[in-house]
Amino acid sequence: MEGMTLNTDTTVAKAATTAQRGYADLKRLIRERGLIDRQPRFLMIRVAINLVLLGAGIAFLFAPVHLAWQLVNVVYLAFVFGQIAFIGHDMGHRQGFKQTHLNDIVGLLHTNLLLGMSFAWWNDKHNAHHAHPNQHDMDPDIAMVVLAFSEEDALTRTGIFRFMVAHQARLFFFLLLFQAWSLRVGSIMFLSSRKPTKRRWLELALITINLVGFLAILISALGVWAGIAFFFAQQALFGLYLASVFAPNHKGMLVLNEDHELDFLHQQVLTARNVVPGPLIDIWYGGLNYQIEHHLFPTLARNKLKEAHLIIKRFCQEEAIPYYETTMVQSYREILAYLHEVSAKLRAPRAAA
Secondary structure, eight states: HHHHOOOOHHHHHHHHHOOSSOHHHHHHHHHHHHTTTOEEEEHHHHHHHHHHHHHHHHHHHTTTSSGHHHHHHHHHHHHHHHHHHHHHHHHHHHHSSSHHHHHHHHIIIIIIIITTTHHHHHHHHHHOOOOTBBBTTGGGGOOOOOOOHHHHHHHOOOHHHOOOOOTHHHHHHHHHTHHHHHHHHHHHHHHHSSSSOOTTHHHHHHHHHHHHHHHHHHHHHHOOOHHHHHHHHHHHHHHHHHHHHHHHHHHHHHHHHOOOOOHHHHHHTOEEEEOOOOOHHHHHHHTHHHHHHHHOOOTTTTGGHHHHHHHHHHHHHHOOOOOOEEEEEHHHHHHHHHHHTTTTTOHHHHHHO
């Protein structure tokens, strides 16, 4: 598995010689089982559960308990916000309804109003990722100034970012604490740009309502300074949770050049990592632990991923396509080891020279 991340040319060459049945054959198997059908009932149940969880967290803010108990609520609401984000992600992939406008309404309410992020920006960025996963200069998810995912990319860093990339494995989880702020800033920059955007002013209005409304609730319940402290702590843990769920999906997996020759099926499978499923894992990851299945069929709803997993894994085994799945803990070990490896030359420039 370790060689899969760095020896790109060998991996691509082997993949090109093993292809027999293609994506169309796999899609036919999935479609025959009725797995691609939209799942509005499942979606609305998840929405209702999340709203109840959110309401409980807000109600607890006003409970007559010692302020220290609100630290538990910080963690709790970080988790709830993560679950809300998964709904926004699902709506971006049109998993709920056949009607596009219904998916957009639910997506806007969850992403903009409840989380303070731009639904349009997220879709724009995430669609680019799905089209070119782990591909240099084309996948925005590996275009980070504070992290590098190849030796060549690491060597381009200068100043403070060179230091950060040199020690990126040690700083990794600390940097994830700022993910929620990165998403908020990215949203505002996107909506403030000249790029044509539907519902620009509506999205900005909803984001403003989120920020003002959330702070008003916290300050009303806890007081000014405790409310502001709660806000920053909750956003940090929410960012950590969300980023820690997305990180195992592709980080440390095969990184492709712009001119790679992989077909769609191989590109999506070889650049993705699954986390071994289970009832708690499926909830914690919002179904994104089935990353290979999700990338092959983005409109596949969460409640259909488990069945698709069995079909796709068997298909890949029959076609000798490397299908990688590991535990949650092992996925983070691999990510940290990979980040440490690609930045090695920055830590020992003289030895490398």
